Amino acid sequence: ELPWVEPYKIKMTEDIYISTREEREKWIEEAGFNLFNLTSEKVFVDLLTDSGTGAMSDKQWAEIMIGDESYAGSQSFLKLKKVVNEVLGLPYALPTHQGRAAENVLFSVLVKEGFVVPGNSHFDTTKGHIEFRKAHAVDCTIDEAFDIHDLHPFKGNIDVNKLEEVYKSHPKENIPFCLITVTCNTSGGQPVSMENIKAVKALSDKYGIPVYFDAARFAENAYFIKEREDAYKDKSIKEIVKEMFSYGEGFTMSAKKDGLVNIGGLLALRDENLYRTCGNFGIIYEGYLTYGGLAGRDLGALAQGLMESTEHTYLKARINQVEYLGNKLIEFGIPVQKPIGGHAVFVDALSFLPNVPREEYAAQTLAIELYKEAGIRGVEIGTLLADRDPETRLDRFPKLELLRLAIPRKTYSYNHMDYIAVALKNIYDRRNEIKSGLEIVWESPILRHFTVELKKS
Ligand code: F0G
Secondary structure, three states: OOOOOOOOOOOOOOOOOOOOHHHHHHHHHHOOOOHHHOOHHHOOEEOOOOOOOOOOOHHHHHHHHHOOOOOOOOHHHHHHHHHHHHOOOOOEEEEEOOHHHHHHHHHHHHOOOOOEEEEOOOOHHHHHHHHHOOOEEEEOEOHHHHOOOOOOOOOOOEOHHHHHHHHHHOOHHHOOOEEEEOOEOOOOOEOOOHHHHHHHHHHHHHHOOOEEEEOOOHHHHHHHHHHHOHHHOOOOHHHHHHHHHHOOOEEEEEOOOOOOOOOOEEEEEOOHHHHHHHHHHHHHHOOOOOOOOOOHHHHHHHHHHHHHHOOHHHHHHHHHHHHHHHHHHHHOOOOEOOOOOOOEEEEEHHHHOOOOOHHHOHHHHHHHHHHHHHOEEOEEEOHHHHOEOOOOOOEOOOOOOEEEEEOOOOOOOHHHHHHHHHHHHHHHHOHHHOOOOEEEEEOOOOOHHHOOEEEEO
């Protein structure tokens, strides 16, 4: 049998500067040991995010050239609407400038003070938009998700018992919807099974509560359903995607992931009245109904991107590359969240750096080590990100302290994956010598990880 290879070839390249260790040590100190403060030329392999950082296809670039910039009724919007209707199966589409903007529009209508929104580990901006409205996000993810060694094939699943507990303990009027994030970024890019989606839908129907999706990585989720759920092995990705969304009243989507574009978001809805109400918020926050904060060309590129990301050949190449990196790290004995997720490899910093106390931000310490070692920029998904408890102002220690290595789509080669793996192995080999971490010099009261300034402990 022949090996699996990418179903595309490369038409354009972008140079990246190979820095020295001395340069990086100086730069990261100047950056206050915060990787967000680094300008991009100081980064060799950028794994900060898989959001908006991927390569587009020639057909997407063609859409950029033929984009229709009409304020109302743009042809590029009609292309996007057609894909939302025919491929994703929802009748109404409102473009937005990003995923969080779609959240803002939908939640402006549905989320009120005192409400609770259950789901599987809501993404930070999602939680932010819920908490900003003085409502609560309740995490109902299955417990297996928090044990990195548990090989559960769908660690993004919602625990239906936890969900029912939420449904029983709050009046129906205070639960605007249940939100299923596919894949679940926070738990490691872990998928949600169709069986679980159906179970959540059935339970939610019983209590009269609508289901919505956070669809940032919906295509990657569909790929895992096809690979891991027997009943779906002969279905196409497009069939799986359509069935998945058929169980919801709509979705918010950051199109910067599986939309395969550099900017964009989408709110898709089933109900006409809700669409009209959301449309009003869309107009004041984002722009007119048929562009929503995007250029016409962006809408065209997104329509094409959604067609391409729902192809099995593309997804297999994409997810194989992430898995390849994960398996290399496992081979080297490096502790990672298993199974490997769709868009990123998550390294368990607490067991990687056993001598660095949690109070000294072990995952951030590892992120800085990796940058100094090889110019690789990952991101901390740990105590810095978790912010302080709003009441006690003490650090909140999340269940896991992770370093996320997010892989941009169609951007880096397998050689880059080997490079990343060896860089981490070099640090792993000298892990016992790393005995101290970092302390905070300055931080903002919320979302501190973006701007925090640190020094060596
Ligand atoms: N939902 C999920 C699951 C996400 O991962 C993100 C963004 C958003 C919503 C918000 O979308 O950025 O377009 O406004 N995640 C990026 C990341 C930033 O790095 O994981 P946005």
